[in-house]
Amino acid sequence: GGENEIGKLVDYRIIGIDPGSGLMKATSQAIQDYGLNNWTLVEGSGTAMTAALDRAYKNQEPIIVTGWTPHWMFIKYDLKYLDDPKQSFGGSEEIHTIVRQGLKTDAPSAYRFLDRFHWQPSDMEEVMNSISDGVTPEDAAAAWVKKHSDLVAEWTDGIPKANGQTLKLAYVAWDSEIASTNVVREVLATKLGYKPEMLQVEIGPMWVGIAGGDADAMVAAWLPTTSKDYYDKYKDRVVDLGSNLEGTKLGLVVPSYMNVDSIEQLR
Numbered sequence: 322g323g324e325n326e327i328g329k330l331v332d333y334r335i336i337g338i339d340p341g342s343g344l345m346k347a348t349s350q351a352i353q354d355y356g357l358n359n360w361t362l363v364e365g366s367g368t369a370m371t372a373a374l375d376r377a378y379k380n381q382e383p384i385i386v387t388g389w390t391p392h393w394m395f396i397k398y399d400l401k402y403l404d405d406p407k408q409s410f411g412g413s414e415e416i417h418t419i420v421r422q423g424l425k426t427d428a429p430s431a432y433r434f435l436d437r438f439h440w441q442p443s444d445m446e447e448v449m450n451s452i453s454d455g456v457t458p459e460d461a462a463a464a465w466v467k468k469h470s471d472l473v474a475e476w477t478d479g480i481p482k483a484n485g486q487t488l489k490l491a492y493v494a495w496d497s498e499i500a501s502t503n504v505v506r507e508v509l510a511t512k513l514g515y516k517p518e519m520l521q522v523e524i525g526p527m528w529v530g531i532a533g534g535d536a537d538a539m540v541a542a543w544l545p546t547t548s549k550d551y552y553d554k555y556k557d558r559v560v561d562l563g564s565n566l567e568g569t570k571l572g573l574v575v576p577s578y579m580n581v582d583s584i585e586q587l588r
């Protein structure tokens with residue numbers, strides 16, 4: 322379309338995250354679906370996006386970011402999702418646990434725990450919020466595990482301990498997966514006797530790592546839509562242990578002080 326009031330305020334830019342993510346693919350789809358011809362989707366990272374949001378929000382300036390739930394930003398700032406009447410961002414999804422073929426034989430205790438690992442968005446947000454308040458991911462995970470000993474017991478009761486076997490956990494540096502992967506690491510290390518390592522990679526290498534056996538597990542598969550391309554490509558070479566969290570959401574997010582409510586209004 323031609324001139325757009327909101328577009329002018331944000332220089333026709335949507336501040337995105339890492340280019341391979343499903344969220345960026347969905348945003349490109351929305352730009353097409355809603356005819357946002359003169360708009361630019363800025364590639365970066367989850368960290369760069371939250372830094373830009375923080376700067377704009379502190380100065381009460383307009384900004385549009387690619388966002389998702391669960392995320393600490395909805396606690397820290399007064400934000401809103403733009404309505405998505407064309408459903409370019411899909412509906413509410415879930416996050417799956419994906420492990421390498423052979424893990425059940427090689428590390429049966431880790432496999433059994435990973436198969437049981439399941440928590441609520443509020444649990445993930447508790448860890449995320451603590452990290453966003455400046456607690457290290459390791460300490461935030463340790464505090465959460467200590468506080469939620471009943472749920473952790475459900476994950477680990479009756480599972481024999483390993484004797485210091487190394488395990489490689491792959492993840493992408495999304496704030497949600499920094500939180501979840503640190504909790505998984507903490508349980509593997511303190512309850513099940515493993516020596517877990519965390520490998521921070523981009524989304525493609527994360528799936529390749531599990532499929533190729535270079536990594537043992539990840540809790541970062543947003544499905545059925547967000548990670549669909551990677552799932553379809555690697556599903557025959559990985560083991561999907563199902564959902565570890567339900568009730569996610571993806572979309573365009575703005576501070577509540579902006580006078581815009583729908584993606585329709587950006588054209």
Ligand SMILES: C[SH](C)CC(=O)O
Pocket residue numbers: 338341342343344345389495497524543547548
């Ligand atoms: C950004 S969501 C945590 C995951 C994804 O977009 O692939």
